[in-house]
Amino acid sequence: MGRFKVSNIEREMEVYGYDSVVKSHCRMCHGGCGVLVYTKNGKAVKIAGDPDCPINHGTLCSKGLASLQLAYHPDRLKYPVRRVGAKGSNRWERISWDEALDTIGGKINAYKAEFGAESIAMGYGTGRENESVIYRFANLLGTPNVLTAGHFCYGPRLATSIITCGSNPIVDYENHPKCIMVWGNNVVISNPDEYKGESFSVSLDRGAKLIVVDPRMTRMASRADVWLQLRPGTDTALALGMANVIVEEGLYDKEFIANHVHGWEPFVARVKQYSTDRVAEITGVPAGKIREAARLYATTKPAGIQWGVAIEQQINCADNDRALMTLMGITGNIDVPGGQVLFKTPNIRKVSSFGAHKRLSPEQAAKRLGGERFRLADKFSILNPKCVWDAINTEKPYPVKMIFMISSNPVLSRANGEEVRRALSKLDFFTVCDFFITPTAEYADIVLPSATWLEMDYIGDYWKRHGYILPRRKVIQVGECLPDHEILNALAKKVGQEEDWWDTFEGGLDYILEPMGITFQDFKKMDYIRGEVAYRKYLDKGFSTPTGKFELYSTLLEKWGYDPLPQFKEPPESPVSTPERAGRYPYTLITGRRIPGFFHTENRQLPWMRELHRDPVVEIHPETAAKEGISEGQWVVVESPRGKIRQRAKLFSGLAPDVVSAEHGWWFPEEQGPGYGWNKSNVNVLIDNSFENCDPAMGATHIRSLLCKIYPETENE
Amino acid sequence: MKPYELVIDHEACWGCRTCEVACKQEFSTAPGVQLLYVTELSGPDESGREQFSFRVNVCRHCDDPPCVDSCPESAISQRDDGIVVLDEEACSGCRSCIDSCPYGAIAFDEQDGVARKCNLCHKRVDNGLVPACADNVCLAHCIYFGDRESVENQRNSRVGRK
Numbered sequence: 001m002g003r004f005k006v007s008n009i010e011r012e013m014e015v016y017g018y019d020s021v022v023k024s025h026c027r028m029c030h031g032g033c034g035v036l037v038y039t040k041n042g043k044a045v046k047i048a049g050d051p052d053c054p055i056n057h058g059t060l061c062s063k064g065l066a067s068l069q070l071a072y073h074p075d076r077l078k079y080p081v082r083r084v085g086a087k088g089s090n091r092w093e094r095i096s097w098d099e100a101l102d103t104i105g106g107k108i109n110a111y112k113a114e115f116g117a118e119s120i121a122m123g124y125g126t127g128r129e130n131e132s133v134i135y136r137f138a139n140l141l142g143t144p145n146v147l148t149a150g151h152f153c154y155g156p157r158l159a160t161s162i163i164t165c166g167s168n169p170i171v172d173y174e175n176h177p178k179c180i181m182v183w184g185n186n187v188v189i190s191n192p193d194e195y196k197g198e199s200f201s202v203s204l205d206r207g208a209k210l211i212v213v214d215p216r217m218t219r220m221a222s223r224a225d226v227w228l229q230l231r232p233g234t235d236t237a238l239a240l241g242m243a244n245v246i247v248e249e250g251l252y253d254k255e256f257i258a259n260h261v262h263g264w265e266p267f268v269a270r271v272k273q274y275s276t277d278r279v280a281e282i283t284g285v286p287a288g289k290i291r292e293a294a295r296l297y298a299t300t301k302p303a304g305i306q307w308g309v310a311i312e313q314q315i316n317c318a319d320n321d322r323a324l325m326t327l328m329g330i331t332g333n334i335d336v337p338g339g340q341v342l343f344k345t346p347n348i349r350k351v352s353s354f355g356a357h358k359r360l361s362p363e364q365a366a367k368r369l370g371g372e373r374f375r376l377a378d379k380f381s382i383l384n385p386k387c388v389w390d391a392i393n394t395e396k397p398y399p400v401k402m403i404f405m406i407s408s409n410p411v412l413s414r415a416n417g418e419e420v421r422r423a424l425s426k427l428d429f430f431t432v433c434d435f436f437i438t439p440t441a442e443y444a445d446i447v448l449p450s451a452t453w454l455e456m457d458y459i460g461d462y463w464k465r466h467g468y469i470l471p472r473r474k475v476i477q478v479g480e481c482l483p484d485h486e487i488l489n490a491l492a493k494k495v496g497q498e499e500d501w502w503d504t505f506e507g508g509l510d511y512i513l514e515p516m517g518i519t520f521q522d523f524k525k526m527d528y529i530r531g532e533v534a535y536r537k538y539l540d541k542g543f544s545t546p547t548g549k550f551e552l553y554s555t556l557l558e559k560w561g562y563d564p565l566p567q568f569k570e571p572p573e574s575p576v577s578t579p580e581r582a583g584r585y586p587y588t589l590i591t592g593r594r595i596p597g598f599f600h601t602e603n604r605q606l607p608w609m610r611e612l613h614r615d616p617v618v619e620i621h622p623e624t625a626a627k628e629g630i631s632e633g634q635w636v637v638v639e640s641p642r643g644k645i646r647q648r649a650k651l652f653s654g655l656a657p658d659v660v661s662a663e664h665g666w667w668f669p670e671e672q673g674p675g676y677g678w679n680k681s682n683v684n685v686l687i688d689n690s691f692e693n694c695d696p697a698m699g700a701t702h703i704r705s706l707l708c709k710i711y712p713e714t715e716n717e
Numbered sequence: 718m719k720p721y722e723l724v725i726d727h728e729a730c731w732g733c734r735t736c737e738v739a740c741k742q743e744f745s746t747a748p749g750v751q752l753l754y755v756t757e758l759s760g761p762d763e764s765g766r767e768q769f770s771f772r773v774n775v776c777r778h779c780d781d782p783p784c785v786d787s788c789p790e791s792a793i794s795q796r797d798d799g800i801v802v803l804d805e806e807a808c809s810g811c812r813s814c815i816d817s818c819p820y821g822a823i824a825f826d827e828q829d830g831v832a833r834k835c836n837l838c839h840k841r842v843d844n845g846l847v848p849a850c851a852d853n854v855c856l857a858h859c860i861y862f863g864d865r866e867s868v869e870n871q872r873n874s875r876v877g878r879k
Binding site: 003004005006007008011012015046047048049051056057058059060061062065066188189196197198201202205206207217218219220221222223596597607608611612652653654 | 721728729730731732733734735737738739741742748749751759760761767768769770771841844845846847851852853854855856857858862863867875876877
């Protein structure tokens with residue numbers, strides 16, 4: 001580049017006359033990328049990636065660059081408010097922090113005394129690195145009910161990997177896998193945990209072979225050596241079909257299997273049920289392609305499977321995760337350089353220890369809603385959200401009287417939004433911490449103003465499994481906003497938890513770092529800390545499972561009354577399981593494809609993000625569009641047996657003609673309250689949240705495939 | 718030879734659109750005014766295989782730029798180093814340049830009544846900084862900036878694919 005150098009911080013400072021640059025850690029998704037925040041006159045004025053960060057190497061995504069539009073948004077909630085009108089009326093009055101916390105603390109104490117701590121549910125949406133702080137508060141309070149997305153997002157990967165091999169196996173992009181199999185994950189657009197799209201992209205550019213499993217053509221699928229366009233919801237069958245090829249053709253790692261796996265023989269017997277012909281029939285993927293992908297994956301080493309949330313938001317959630325792990329295991333790609341590594345976290349206080357799970361008494365833990373039904377989730381302190389809505393609406397098995405919820409918008413982000421609204425309407429007392437008044441916050445009694453990542457000190461990626469922690473450094477203060485962990489730290493003192501918390505949460509950060517012999521002030525001087533890197537740790541220590549082996553056959557699932565081996569279940573609503581319904585609703589709707597700029601229900605207020613993507617879009621094959629009289633850009637109605645919504649049609653030949661793909665998370669902040677158009681385009685209105693539509697072990701709601709019809713919107717619609 | 722070029726590797730582009738937002742951050746252009754934008758391409762290729770890819774569209778800083786000749790106000794000029802600069806102060810808003818551009822790379826700002834285009838961040842470049850869209854922003858590293866040799870070197874060091 002001659003005299004030019006990218007990420008030239010020094011020159012940037014000189015040319016623009018910035019006052020300072022602060023290294024921090026973005027959290028516009030789950031967090032993960034190192035960031036530079038340039039400031040001038042006390043304001044943050046420019047965001048850039050941190051070139052020294054080992055996760056993103058200076059790159060960022062559109063959301064990260066738009067962080068200042070979030071932080072300084074005119075509609076931000078900047079002080080605590082109390083609702084003055086009816087629920088959902090969107091009328092508020094300002095109150096002080098003292099009054100807000102006294103009121104909330106008083107309610108918690110009163111409900112606990114009268115109905116037991118279990119009548120209070122704590123909650124968060126996608127994890128914002130506060131998970132262990134919220135669990136700490138809940139466990140010390142004595143409530144087993146923490147309402148999260150963990151039943152169908154990341155929680156399943158943690159739960160199933162811990163029971164299978166002790167930890168979540170992360171693709172080791174630093175050592176460049178030779179083959180990457182991307183399974184239902186648009187890693188370059190979505191918000192992947194651990195390593196980001198940049199690392200994947202670099203490995204691919206260096207020549208890695210690429211296999212993509214996706215019902216929809218992504219750019220990755222277009223670039224892939226093999227693209228398996230499966231029928232939605234049939235992932236487990238496809239994975240077991242590939243395992244069958246690997247077993248039949250002897251492509252497995254014989255040494256690893258002889259010494260380090262548990263349950264090889266029953267596993268072989270199970271995969272024999274998944275012949276390529278049968279799997280081709282189930283999945284719609286030609287047998288030859290299944291064999292080609294299986295051979296490529298099994299013989300190109302090291303190889304990694306880049307997985308994500310799509311396979312978890314299905315009735316086969318736990319089995320999807322487990323089936324993919326068996327592929328990693330039998331090919332010997334576990335814990336090897338460039339394969340999938342069980343990375344070690346730095347020697348800090350563990351998330352589970354900070355979360356104080358052992359402080360929850362067995363009697364209270366036994367009261368977790370739905371715990372007896374979804375027993376894998378229960379073991380990981382996770383619950384299915386319908387269990388909470390039901391407890392509010394029916395008061396069985398006991399009433400939930402109060403929810404304290406952080407950065408979550410379940411009216412939009414959980415199946416059956418109408419039922420969520422009914423429950424929130426009936427709820428006795430509801431507190432929400434968020435950046436804006438959302439369609440969910442409209443039902444709150446008190447809304448507290450959450451700080452963005454720019455307004456907090458924290459230990460970034462504290463809960464991740466790639467072995468790094470990175471300092472998040474406070475750059476600005478907006479209004480009276482407080483970080484969620486500071487809110488909990490203050491609230492804890494109102495409910496008798498003084499001894500277990502700190503003057504400010506910096507004490508908590510020091511407590512987390514204490515085992516390393518450093519304080520947060522020391523950590524702030526560092527770029528990051530990485531845990532000790534070691535491979536094939538199982539050679540010395542075995543795997544952290546009951547058998548000490550990689551459990552193809554899960555002894556824990558067996559003990560909890562589940563099939564110890566992965567098996568395929570047909571999705572509850574599909575042309576195969578409900579053919580009669582498919583006569584009336586002829587298309588399979590897939591949901592939740594990732595869009596640059598948005599994170600689930602977030603960022604619809606940010607001008608740059610809405611400029612990238614103005615309206616909700618439903619993709620439909622051109623042949624199908626012609627058949628239904630639908631043209632490009634037209635508003636159309638997508639209808640399921642449970643409801644209907646409107647999105648704009650986009651003709652796209654990267655889908656099978658009988659598959660339609662709708663976006664999720666849509667509401668319209670620009671419409672102002674009440675309601676903000678929460679049900680106009682919200683795909684979760686269409687989705688069944690009954691327990692029959694959930695994974696029996698993990699409680700994951702099957703939201704990724706259902707039946708629909710689609711037709712042009714008429715004027716009187 | 719031009720002292721520097723902007724080279725986009727479309728094979729590598731994932732359509733993350735971070736470049737669009739980096740441009741917005743640099744210039745704070747009004748909503749709808751895009752000096753650079755990403756488009757999608759889909760459909761079967763010659764062999765019948767379905768394809769899906771992205772194209773980053775931005776001013777090419779042509780060797781013989783038609784927009785320069787088209788402007789009645791002489792508001793567009795080509796510098797000695799090849800950068801084609803539109804002086805918004807001198808623009809009368811006649812849109813001739815927009816009609817003349819074969820790449821659809823010039824935008825119109827309704828609010829201010831002027832045309833706007835990518836000036837290759839000439840103020841950054843003159844100060845030794847890389848244009849905003851190419852400054853290590855996108856996760857694909859697919860926008861390169863520099864002289865031809867350095868772009869080749871950068872790309873070769875990164876790309877091992879055939």
